[in-house]
Amino acid sequence: MQVRIVDGKGKRLQVIKGIEVHSSGGVPPQWAALTEFLPHQGKILDYGSWQGVAALWLKASRDARVDFAHYSSALLARAGENASASQLTLEPEPMFPLQGRWDTVVMAAPAQSEALVMLAGQAASCLNPGGQLLLVAASPRAEGLRTLFSDINPVAVGKGWAILRCTKPRGEAAALPWRKFPVALRGFQLELKSLPGIFSPGGLDSGTELMLQEAEIPQGGRVLDLGCGYGVVGIVASKLGAGEVVYLDEDLVALTACRENIAAHGLQGEVIHSHLPWAAKGKFDCILVNPPYHADYGIPRTFLEFAARRLNPGGWVYVVVKKPLWYRNKLRSLFGGFRSIERNGYHLLSSQYQPPGGLSG
Incomplete structure (x- = not known):
């Protein structure tokens, strides 16, 4: 199985944990590193990974129970195009606020801290008991997240990025922060x-x-x-x-x-x-x-x-x-x-x- 990212005219092949990934300029290192921590079982929501790569890699590697959703129409379209090019079944869904029940939520952290807290809080309320949020962020700092999760651990850190595993949600979902x-x-x-x-x-x-x-x-x-x-x-x-x-x-x-x-x-x-x-x-x-x-x-x-x-x-x-x-x-x-x-x-x-x-x- 392979993943094809339709993101330009260049041609680059990477093998990420046994899966060939074709793209123009390569998969960003934080998203390649994330595959080390993606689960082998359970219900998974990919909420906005780069080009939908997390959901696509999961589909290609183990035909996981994974869905792709986001608030961006452009990102949803790119993920759908990449799924078609990869001959993988994935139906990107517009979603805000987050809803459903999941064992793992994968999320790209928005740049604005208030937006991060809003979305991470929604993810926390959607997790099944024992569930986790895998957050791909710009740094290992966890401002605002401590009010949402009891355990926040940086599982991987690189230049300009970090992957945080957030577990043990503290409470119910808050209302939208109007x-x-x-x-x-x-x-x-x-x-x-x-x-x-x-x-x-x-x-x-x-x-x-x-x-x-x-x-x-x-x-x-x-x-x-x-x-x-x-x-x-x-x-x-x-x-x-x-x-x-x-x-x-x-x-x-x-x-x-x-x-x-x-x-x-x-x-x-x-x-x-x-x-x-x-x-x-x-x-x-x-x-x-x-x-x-x-x-x-x-x-x-x-x-x-x-x-x-x-x-x-x-x-x-x-x-x-x-x-x-x-x-x-x-x-x-x-x-x-x-x-x-x-x-x-x-x-x-x-x-x-x-x-x-x-x-x-």
């Missing part, structure tokens, strides 16, 4: 909720505030909040007269907050869990985007090319960024031009779709 904050915009006073680990969990960021202050929402129009987070953009668009709002994000944690906020304000809207904008069907009169700044331009390129194909004639796309040069060139190539507003280090760029040979208002 954070509430006020937002005042365009004459509306809103109270919103967020969760750890999502974008700007403590309040409205300056870029989104600029976009919502300046965007012209079409009355009765169809609006897409692309990369919606906890939903503030779409909620304000609804308050300003949008006829229909669609919310799309790849993060199920963010969408959990988004659904909570939509319901709390007595609104409706389709909520889509996907990393691909094409999952949103139909055309739109307005598309609003606050793209990730830390990534390369692959995601913004997909978003803007989607907008060029899915805007109705006369429709507008709004995108707020810190470094506008690439976006200006891309909008000019797709739409023929753009408008620009700069404030507090952010640039709001907007373009209108005008069909070839047609006129728009």
Whole structure:
């Protein structure tokens, strides 16, 4: 049996405890080391290993009772693609909060400590008696985990990583750690909720505030909040007269907050869990985007090319960024031009779709 990781054009073969693993640049050392500690029996949940490699290795080595789940649509898709390439049966499942009963949970520790405590606490509540959480983290430090587990042992440590075995959960699952904050915009006073680990969990960021202050929402129009987070953009668009709002994000944690906020304000809207904008069907009169700044331009390129194909004639796309040069060139190539507003280090760029040979208002 073998595992194939479809992560690039390179070719590298590793043999990890008897299993051939093919990938582009090799399996990260912490995930290769983890295989030493994966159990030989019991019910196992892989909650977000790199490329789904833990679940795939378990399937290839011993056809274990293992499931793969996560909150990231992109990671779920990659794990599914790798399972198909490896000819292994694995059906990745979107999951947040964690649920079910497991003997072992494998988890990649999120960078934010509050998010780690939230997810590790959920894992603790899902463990069967005698169960374990195998946590792949950036260091052997266990801040926050001592309140969740009686025993925390670093079973392997490398440069920039550690594997912690956490056992003997201390108590029942805690409620989701909601954070509430006020937002005042365009004459509306809103109270919103967020969760750890999502974008700007403590309040409205300056870029989104600029976009919502300046965007012209079409009355009765169809609006897409692309990369919606906890939903503030779409909620304000609804308050300003949008006829229909669609919310799309790849993060199920963010969408959990988004659904909570939509319901709390007595609104409706389709909520889509996907990393691909094409999952949103139909055309739109307005598309609003606050793209990730830390990534390369692959995601913004997909978003803007989607907008060029899915805007109705006369429709507008709004995108707020810190470094506008690439976006200006891309909008000019797709739409023929753009408008620009700069404030507090952010640039709001907007373009209108005008069909070839047609006129728009």
